[in-house]
Amino acid sequence: MEKAAKPQNQQTEKQNHGPVKQRQIRFTEERVQTQYAGVFNINFGAEEVYLGFGNLSMDPGVVRIESKVAVSLKTAKRLAIAMGDLIRRYEANNGILEISSKAAAGESRKDDKTGM
Numbered sequence: 586m587e588k589a590a591k592p593q594n595q596q597t598e599k600q601n602h603g604p605v606k607q608r609q610i611r612f613t614e615e616r617v618q619t620q621y622a623g624v625f626n627i628n629f630g631a632e633e634v635y636l637g638f639g640n641l642s643m644d645p646g647v648v649r650i651e652s653k654v655a656v657s658l659k660t661a662k663r664l665a666i667a668m669g670d671l672i673r674r675y676e677a678n679n680g681i682l683e684i685s686s687k688a689a690a691g692e693s694r695k696d697d698k699t700g701m
Contacts, residue, residue, distance in 0.1 A: 624648050634661035 622638035626648075629635065634657075639650040656664065676682060 620652055622652065626650065629658070629661075632658060634658060 620638070621640070623640050624638070626637040626639075627634065628637070633655045636654045636656070637650040638652045638654075639648050641647070642649050672682065
């Protein structure tokens with residue numbers, strides 16, 4: 586399946602350089618595997634952000650990380666902004682999504698930076 590990214594503006598103004606055309610980008614999903622993740626974990630290094638995705642295990646208190654993605658800090662920021670925009674649009678049409686650690690996945694540590 587292919588998806589074409591829609592440019593936000595056909596032309597943007599750069600400071601004192603006139604209009605700049607946005608290029609079209611084509612996304613392909615050949616051989617991509619879709620996985621469901623009910624839990625995520627975020628860590629960072631000097632220049633990357635590491636996203637871990639997984640699911641609760643049959644063993645209490647154990648999460649199986651099944652997929653990891655490393656991205657640059659700039660890409661992580663763009664991802665955070667895009668996700669925020671997506672959630673705002675969804676909630677505008679469907680109502681507020683309620684999230685709470687206890688409701689989403691049982692008891693979790695408050696200092697844990699996971700999506701539980």
